[in-house]
Amino acid sequence: MSGAGERWLAAAYRGAAWLRLLRPLEALYRRGVARRTAAYASGRRAVWRAPVPVIVVGNLTLGGTGKSPLVAWLVRFLEERGRRPGILSRGYGGRGERYPLRVTARTPVAACGDEPRMLADQTGVPVVVDPDRPRGARRLLEEGCDILVADDGLQHLALARDLELVVVDGARGFGNGRCLPAGPLREPLTRLGSVDAVLVNGEAAFEVPPGAFTMRLVPSAWRRLGDGERRPLDPPPFAGAVHAVAGIGRPARFFETLAGLGVEAIPHSFGDHHAYRAEELDFGDARPLVMTAKDAVKCRGLAPDASWVLEVTAEPGSAFVAWLEARLAEPGAARGDDNDTTLRVGQTPARHQERGA
Structure with a gap:
């Protein structure tokens, strides 16, 4: 965007x-x-x-x-x-x-x-x-x-x-x-x-x-961009302030997650689905670079050696x-055929009761 x-x-x-x-x-x-x-x-x-x-x-x-x-x-x-x-x-x-x-x-x-x-x-x-x-x-x-x-x-x-x-x-x-x-x-x-x-x-x-149900995104590990080596969240595999890049729908969510992990980050926001260039990832100092998994697939071969990916998992x-x-487990759910009772386009399914966190 x-x-x-x-x-x-x-x-x-x-x-x-x-x-x-x-x-x-x-x-x-x-x-x-x-x-x-x-x-x-x-x-x-x-x-x-x-x-x-x-x-x-x-x-x-x-x-x-x-x-x-x-x-x-x-x-x-x-x-x-x-x-x-x-x-x-x-x-x-x-x-x-x-x-x-x-x-x-x-x-x-x-x-x-x-x-x-x-x-x-x-x-x-x-x-x-x-x-x-x-x-x-x-x-x-x-x-x-x-x-x-x-x-x-x-x-x-x-x-x-x-x-x-x-x-x-x-x-x-x-x-x-x-x-x-x-x-x-x-x-x-x-x-x-x-x-x-x-x-x-x-x-x-x-x-x-x-x-409505609840879910959350939970940080799970650090992954080095260059070779894929995984490290635990604590302690982080770097010291001091880092540059943080995020080209996702809401970059602030990533920066807030880093703050919650105690990581001091210098934020750099990009548009969702941004196509990175190498010069955009060069901030003129030796600080490590951290990013989301979505950004990582576009930054291979572009980002500096000291680049880390924060892996997150969904927890409904x-x-x-x-x-x-x-x-x-409902009848027909394993088949997906025309004899089941599941959702059809344009129809309203029965409301589900007892939802919650």
Whole structure:
């Protein structure tokens, strides 16, 4: 996102008064979203259903919420239960020569995007990038996957889904509650009534939707960028102040995490999905450099030798884990076929009771 885009997004989350001027455009946007949703629900636009379950992890807002760490957690959760998951992504920021693109150790980040590259490294499961979600899903089936996890696929309705999980940033919430371009919402807040679960990442500074679950991102280790050597969080593998770079949806979250670990950091914010150049990582001194895992996949070969990556993992609350176990155990959940009772595009699932932290 450009500098102007970042400034607009900040204004949308704080509810700047000048955004009221954009409400006529918001009304047009909302009508477009409603027409598109109705077209898929009525069959005027084709919806492809995979022969295996599909779990979508997405958000309603622009900007980072922590959904990719939840995808990585979900994949590990499924593997521990004997499933063969695969990850499907749009690959924002990447430009592949052809699709579907199977992400391998030799796939350039410029082709696949930073988040698919990060998820492939972290999970080791098949990751496929394709703007055409059904086509990408079929490629994952060829890899032998028996359950698919779509990263940031909430608005991609051409692929039918069996579970929809929405992640919300606890600090920013839904901003001013308006849709694009008058606010940060991709869809109206009423969309929350048709998803299966809402997870709030971190302590909530807004009115939490009824029944929402909790999650948090927990630092787990330091990893040296050059050779991958891992070190424990305490003591850190460096002394004194460090330069900290973050090109994620909300860089402040990374800097706050470092402060919580007792690391004195000189912050350097970049736009989400920023494509780094070597000179941007040279701050003219010998201080170590620390970064997020998402930034790390783009900084290999560019960053100085004394560069470290802070690894974080998602930790959903116990109530969500129990809920997910129950949903996966429901009749039809293992098949993803047309005889099950799971979510269909345009339908509202039964509300789930007893949600909590």
